[in-house]
Amino acid sequence: MYIAPSPRVAVIVVAAGSGTRLRARAPKAFVAVGAESMLCHALHGIAAVSSENPLQTVIVVPPGYEDAALDDARAALPSSEDLVSVTPGGATRQESVAAGLARIAPQVEIVLVHDAARALTPPEVYARVIAAVKGGAAGVVPVVPVVDTIKRVEAGRVVAAVDRSVLSAAQTPQGFDRAVLDAAYAEASDDFTDDAALVAAAGHDVVAVEGDPMAFKITTPADLDRAHALVAPRERVSPPTSRVGIGTDVHAFGGEGSLWLAGLEWPGEQALSGHSDGDAIAHAIVDALLAAAGLGDIGTHFGTDHPEYAGAHAGVFLERTREILAEAGWRVGNVSVQVQANRPRFAARRTEAEAVLSAAVGAPVSLSATTTDGLGFAGAGEGVAAFAIAMVYLG
Ligand SMILES: Nc1ccn([C@@H]2O[C@H](COP(=O)(O)OP(=O)(O)OP(=O)(O)O)[C@@H](O)[C@H]2O)c(=O)n1
Numbered sequence: 001m002y003i004a005p006s007p008r009v010a011v012i013v014v015a016a017g018s019g020t021r022l023r024a025r026a027p028k029a030f031v032a033v034g035a036e037s038m039l040c041h042a043l044h045g046i047a048a049v050s051s052e053n054p055l056q057t058v059i060v061v062p063p064g065y066e067d068a069a070l071d072d073a074r075a076a077l078p079s080s081e082d083l084v085s086v087t088p089g090g091a092t093r094q095e096s097v098a099a100g101l102a103r104i105a106p107q108v109e110i111v112l113v114h115d116a117a118r119a120l121t122p123p124e125v126y127a128r129v130i131a132a133v134k135g136g137a138a139g140v141v142p143v144v145p146v147v148d149t150i151k152r153v154e155a156g157r158v159v160a161a162v163d164r165s166v167l168s169a170a171q172t173p174q175g176f177d178r179a180v181l182d183a184a185y186a187e188a189s190d191d192f193t194d195d196a197a198l199v200a201a202a203g204h205d206v207v208a209v210e211g212d213p214m215a216f217k218i219t220t221p222a223d224l225d226r227a228h229a230l231v232a233p234r235e236r237v238s239p240p241t242s243r244v245g246i247g248t249d250v251h252a253f254g255g256e257g258s259l260w261l262a263g264l265e266w267p268g269e270q271a272l273s274g275h276s277d278g279d280a281i282a283h284a285i286v287d288a289l290l291a292a293a294g295l296g297d298i299g300t301h302f303g304t305d306h307p308e309y310a311g312a313h314a315g316v317f318l319e320r321t322r323e324i325l326a327e328a329g330w331r332v333g334n335v336s337v338q339v340q341a342n343r344p345r346f347a348a349r350r351t352e353a354e355a356v357l358s359a360a361v362g363a364p365v366s367l368s369a370t371t372t373d374g375l376g377f378a379g380a381g382e383g384v385a386a387f388a389i390a391m392v393y394l395g
């Protein structure tokens with residue numbers, strides 16, 4: 001991807017975590033906070049600070065979520081889209097940061113590393129961190145005071161009180177002189193929970209700047225509820241909490257066994273071919289739902305590298321897609337799907353098909369069928385094409 005020659009500053013947004021403590025089965029950065037993903041909210045903060053000094057943004061995501069990350073970047077960073085790159089992360093946060101570092105443009109002099117999980121970090125925190133590095137600090141960490149009484153506990157026993165007046169809670173974005181961070185990562189032999197510790201272990205001074213309570217890390221379900229409550233008022237006057245998506249699919253006739261289409265078996269009709277049962281109608285609906293929720297596409301979740309879906313019928317795909325959306329905070333509003341095909345004839349079974357599809361999706365699915373008046377592959381009876389539109393909403 002072309003990187004403009006100007007940015008002296010880069011931000012690595014680490015968004016490749018699994019969200020175990022959030023009990024999210026979708027990657028945490030793609031869980032919705034209000035109407036947008038956690039990652040999208042984090043990118044809005046970067047967009048606000050990049051208006052002063054254009055910066056490169058490197059987003060580190062779970063493998064397979066690159067397109068979803070780019071969708072979020074286009075939504076949040078439209079003016080600097082050509083300064084965005086996306087790369088898969090690693091098994092630890094530190095490995096993910098290292099993967100991001102490898103994508104930083106040569107001319108960059110200052111690198112910030114930010115948790116997508118600190119989605120609501122105000123732009124002022126970025127600005128304070130950047131200013132401190134520009135002022136000569138090798139490493140900068142935004143901090144907030146510790147407000148709880150801290151105890152040292154071993155085997156369930158309180159063994160000491162800790163003087164909290166000398167403690168602070170570290171946040172992100174943490175900022176670094178690029179050469180310092182590169183060298184510290186090159187020689188790192190231990191795993192650290194933050195980059196300031198890694199840089200300090202390499203012998204560099206790290207200074208603290210004022211963080212912000214809004215830069216809290218969304219780690220547990222209670223944190224997510226707090227973030228929803230904070231975002232909801234801001235979104236009352238911003239885009240609605242519903243989104244639409246489109247999906248299409250094509251399959252050729254020539255498969256083995258019975259035809260399966262719209263979740264129904266069609267005895268006596270020639271079967272469609274494909275990794276699954278070739279049900280183009282169901283697959284178009286899956287893509288439309290995932291697109292609406294910004295959660296990738298059918299290949300992300302059901303590709304040929306998922307042998308468990310070989311030969312699977314519509315219900316398996318649609319029910320799993322419904323789960324994936326629910327795990328990210330989305331519910332299905334409705335779906336409309338149209339199939340272009342000479343065969344089978346849907347008129348007599350449309351209601352039955354809509355009932356099966358609606359039950360699997362958990363929302364109304366309307367189905368229409370048309371021919372192409374003999375045009376194209378569908379008109380020649382070589383296969384079928386399906387086109388779906390889906391509406392999803394937060395809830
Ligand atoms: N292998 C990892 C682990 C974490 N992160 C990112 O590092 C930040 C802080 O990590 P954390 O809040 O712990 O996120 P998770 O690892 O997803 O959460 P958990 O520990 O509960 O699984 C998050 O933005 C997360 O996406 C990452 O990019 N790659």
Ligand SMILES: C[C@](O)(CO)[C@H](O)COP(=O)(O)O
Pocket residue numbers: 093115169170171172193194195217
């Ligand atoms: C980097 C960090 O957010 C600073 O507080 C924190 O160390 C991340 O820890 P996690 O266990 O990976 O959430």
